[in-house]
Amino acid sequence: MIGILGAGSLGRLWAASLPAGKVAFIARPGESPGADLVYRFRPFDGPESTIRIPFLRASDEPELLLVTTKAGDTVDAIAGIIDRIPQSAPIMLFQNGLGSQQAVAAQWPDRPILAASTTEGANRPEPDLLVHAGSGDTWVGAMTESARPSVGRAVAFLQGTGLAIHPEPDILQRLWQKLIINAGINPYTAILDCPNGKILAASFYQDTIDSLCRELSVLMAAAGQGKETPDSLRQRIERVARSTAGNTSSMRADVLLGRRTEIDFINGYLTRLGKDLGIKTPVNQMLTERVQQLSSR
Ligand SMILES: NC(=O)c1ccc[n+]([C@@H]2O[C@H](COP(=O)([O-])OP(=O)(O)OC[C@H]3O[C@@H](n4cnc5c(N)ncnc54)[C@H](OP(=O)(O)O)[C@@H]3O)[C@@H](O)[C@H]2O)c1
Helix, strand or coil: CEEEECCCHHHHHHHHHCCCCCEEECCCCCCCCCCCEEEEEECCCCCCEEEEECECCCCCCCCEEEECCCHHHHHHHHHHHHHHCCCCCCEEECCCCCCHHHHHHHHCCCCCEEEEEECCEEEEEECCEEEEEECCEEEEEECCHHHCCHHHHHHHHHCCCCCEEEECCCHHHHHHHHHHHHHHHHHHHHHHCCCHHHHHHCHHHHHHHHHHHHHHHHHHHHCCCCCCCHHHHHHHHHHHHHHCCCCCCHHHHHHHCCCCCCHHHCHHHHHHHHHHHCCCCHHHHHHHHHHHHHHHC
């Protein structure tokens, strides 16, 4: 049995992709949903179907936990249900950005904590409709040395879902690569209220992107994540902005829906890291504050 904590877009995608009968959502503490969770699933290709997923029963012992809450909810969400998860069960974190994964690994150092980086895309245009909008890859790796032996077992559980999943020896590096792209696209789309590709021509972007990439380059090197020039980071950010030109980033979508964004785990994480390492990060800080202001309105 695989338990999923967080019945949102990504949690529902994994639930729909795993074999029926092998997966259950985990309710919040104190909530005891009587009925299964039922929703329509529109796959990347193929016909729509109806998915029915039960909630974990008191007698169920998950062999693997997938955590698909937003980064800001993750530590509290796990704390609420950790007593239901056997000590040996790998806990796989799907959050974007960085900071929440380290917080979970620090809070439960004796648990096999894994992190996943995924390029799958899922959204819920209606509450009971899950759309698999983009088909991609998922890499899974250990957040701590002691979790390394659990990676193969956890990946094996998820193979056969139809979603491409791979073990990753250096998951932190992969999370950093995604962080760089998110840091260079997401806040601009939220502040400018535009799809990804439209940021490139905006003067706010053009006036700040080189300084941002200088900060990113220094932070990466100081964090032991390799040397990349600001120019090559800018090129990478712009390649992704062009190839996803029509997409609305999750950060812009969160602002539009009045939901808390994950800025604290993207540019906010980089700002905190800069403070810890004595590196100035005025552009990351400005982007963080601008997005925080938008979502507090
Ligand atoms: N969606 C994607 O395509 C995608 C792709 C890559 C990475 N990610 C990352 O995956 C994470 C989840 O994204 P998402 O799009 O699936 O977000 P989402 O749709 O907002 O789903 C998060 C779910 O977690 C639930 N939740 C919050 N606190 C909980 C708790 N204490 N116990 C149980 N459930 C709780 C939320 O319930 P309420 O709504 O009731 O609060 C919501 O259903 C994010 O970090 C995101 O960046 C998503």
